[in-house]
Amino acid sequence: MAERKPRKDAARNREAVLTAADTLFTRCESPADATMADIATAAGVGKGTLFRAFGDHTRLIRALYEARLEPVREAIEQGPPPLGPATPPLQRVPALLDAVLCFKLDNRHLALALEGNGGDSPYKAEHYERWHTLFHDMLEQIPGLTDSAFTAHALLAVVRADLVEHLSGHEGIPREEMRGHLASFAATFLGTRPGGG
Known part of the structure; x- marks a missing residue:
């Protein structure tokens, strides 16, 4: 009981x-602008508690990303369907691409920070390898x-955070238009466009 x-x-x-980091990251231009000290203060915990729980800034970003990704x-x-395992791959692949795009749109700064911090290569980052394995298996x-x-x-590559940020943030392409472009691309790529191959 004492434990x-x-x-x-x-x-x-x-x-x-996580709540404090989420709030600060959303307000900042980049998650890097919110220091661990800022986050500890906003959360009402000591810096030592923060570092013991998460280790460093990158691990904190990853933890928040993972929490957001859980649903x-x-x-x-x-x-x-359409995301669940019972869905045939030809329908599931475009549905998953759409889910990844929507997730990146909803978590733009977080995804940008994490994808830009994969060690020597963003393609060696754990979250990228997980997505790649999932798509590869399908x-x-x-x-x-x-x-x-x-x-x-x-x-x-078509749902990388930097591309999503460029199209949405810099070119101002609306969310539904981006989703439509992606659906059209996936249908062409997979040969499922009506009347086409």
Whole structure:
């Protein structure tokens, strides 16, 4: 019983930090503009608590990204169509691309910060490898499609955070228009456009 309180405090502190980081990152031009000290102050915790829980700024960004991504992951792993595992790959691939695009649009600064911080290469980052594996496995199930590994990279390239930011933030393309362009691209790429191949 004596151990429950620290666990509750740790969970509460973690939630307070993620909420504070979320708020600060949204207000800043870039998540890098919000320091760990800023986040600790906003969360009402000590810097030591923050560093013990998350390690560093990059890990905090990753934790917030993962928390935001959880509903998408649940839909992919056990949800109904079009994202769920029972959906045929030719319908699931475009639905997943759309989900990734919407996620990046809703979390632009966070995605930009994380994708720009993958060590030597953003393609070695854990979140990228997870997306790539998911797309690769789905593409492997589509008859006649060759080189699923390269194709998965090509599909992920069209929803990179820097491209999404450029199209949405700099060119001002509305969300629904971007989704329409992506759906059209996916249909052409996969040969599912009506009357086309």
